[in-house]
Amino acid sequence: MKKIVITLLCTTLILTNVVMMNSEVQASEDGTVLFEKGIVDELSPQPLVNVAIEEKNERFIAETDESQVTIPKDMEEPAILSDNEEGQSLSIQVNLDEKQNETISAEDTVVYETKNTSLGIDAFDGGLRHTYVMENKEAPNTFEVIYDADNISHLELSKDGEGKTDGSILIYDKAGETLAALDIPWAKDANGKDVETYYQINENNTVKQVIKVTDEVVYPVVADPTTFTTYFSSGKWIVRGKGKYNRSLSLVPKAKLRASGAFSFSLPFVVLSNAVAKDSWNKVYNKYKNSKHWEKTTGMKNQYMCHFSFAFGKSAFNLEPKRPVRSYFNTVRPPVYCNPE
Template sequence: MQENDQEGRTAESAASKIQEAVNAAGQNDAAVITPESAVGGVVTSSVRSGTVEITKDGSDASAVLNGGEDGLPISLGLPTAEDAKDARVSADGTTIFTDPNGLVDVGVQTLNDGAVRALTVINNSEAPVEYEYQIDVEAGVVLEPAHGGAILFKGRDGSSEGAILPAWAVDANGSPVKTHYVITGRTVTQVIEHKAEGVAYPVVADPKVYYAWWQLFTWSEWRWNGDYRMNQLSIALSAWGRHDVIFNAGQFLTSGWNLLRQKHSSWIFTDSMRQQWECHVLGGLAEWGTFDLEYERPSNPNWRSRIGSVWPLSATCNW
């Protein structure tokens, strides 16, 4: 009983370090959800159309991500120590694999925007600098490096079916630690340069994986705007959606719009809403993370002429 209590305290300590690092790195835009069950050998979580199943076997840990009908099934092998303890679920919902040697603990979180975040907690300088994630994905899908240090899952038709967002790492002081990915076939290695001078331990690093188109948005819903006295479709972009707006706006212009039309009745989408969408995505003046498309705004095919001529800038897409 004492050993189990100690393992529990170690898991909670690792989860606490992870949360501190997530906050310090500005990666707290999506909340951790609590797993539905942790019975048998699997920790299971559900979020919207997706499911995540994490094996509890510390020596051969993996996470199976399934985005549903519009998703990409992925098995993600985790870089746990060979003799890592079997997983425990911490109070905040993080699945933790602790290293009995105290070098590297591994945590996995399912977030409310659908993403899965895998985190290494590097406790001292004796730990490795490279961490391999073995990725098992359906035939025809390839991993390609993308702008900003991200990795895209590309389908046979060349479209992006998922993404691993750019790597990040911070030390115990919240200072960034240099890190990047290396792709070798279907293995993604995160290189974390934690042995540099001045790094304070523990160091926490993560890949964040999106595996379904619906994860471009955290949510989308119709609302009544009392100021404008009209209905609007409000959309919160996920971290993947924001990354695409910055680095892949041309594709996001189509993929995001198609996703909205799939989720909501397509007949309600007006010419003006499409123009507002283009303005937010391409005009460079989008509210950071949230778009509002008002249903009853008149059509304005010349909306581009408003860029730089309307004040405040936030009003550019509201004509």
């Protein structure tokens, strides 16, 4: 990967962040208006390309080749995120302190209106997003999400090699493999200013997001915890040219995986989204490790993490098993750029 590509990507991310931080949004008594006008996506550090939803049998359905999201009309029922390839389903139930008044479909988002809060649920290719809109100071500043699956074991904050967490969460099955990932928490007020927020993991696989509002906060306040289960549109072994590293595992990432890598650049002291990086790598490893072409797992992992963190804009992540195993630093550094020699 060329140095100029990385520079341009970083510059674009910085400029995008400056625009967001300078945007000013007028508060609305009706949170649905915020979704209809696209204000939620304007505030979000991770723009989302929604999958279209269709109303069927008193529910809303969003489908792609790899996954399906079922969103209920009743907020007290769970949304279901299904991985078609793996045959697994994850139930995601939201608990709010306020009762639901109505349900509205707005711009491919199902919006539940309560007295002081709007909750939006929408699907993207590979996952599901919950968006909380605190419309005024009377709105509750905590929201709970309960995760459930037939083989779910536990949830934990994802940690890096030094034991530090960026706030993202991994969901594990009973075999110790990752089922899904919950991305880094964030919250912004109507002027695009960051609002302190974090996740707590409670009993029964429950995640509570705490949003610490102050007197300086301008409403509405927006937060959108995002759950990932699948990450690639395709993956296959290919041969490129005639060089000694011509064999590669070519992975085409979904847009949201690219966005998660890009998101790490907008946060201070964050190298990458730990949970998404680990879950996506685990699923690559488990799916392709038994291939006759697979070798040098440590080197393949370093190449993968390099692509996730710095080369997320490439059309495909090409992992080349014949390349020598180098340290992560020597996999990333110029002029190597994910291709160690």
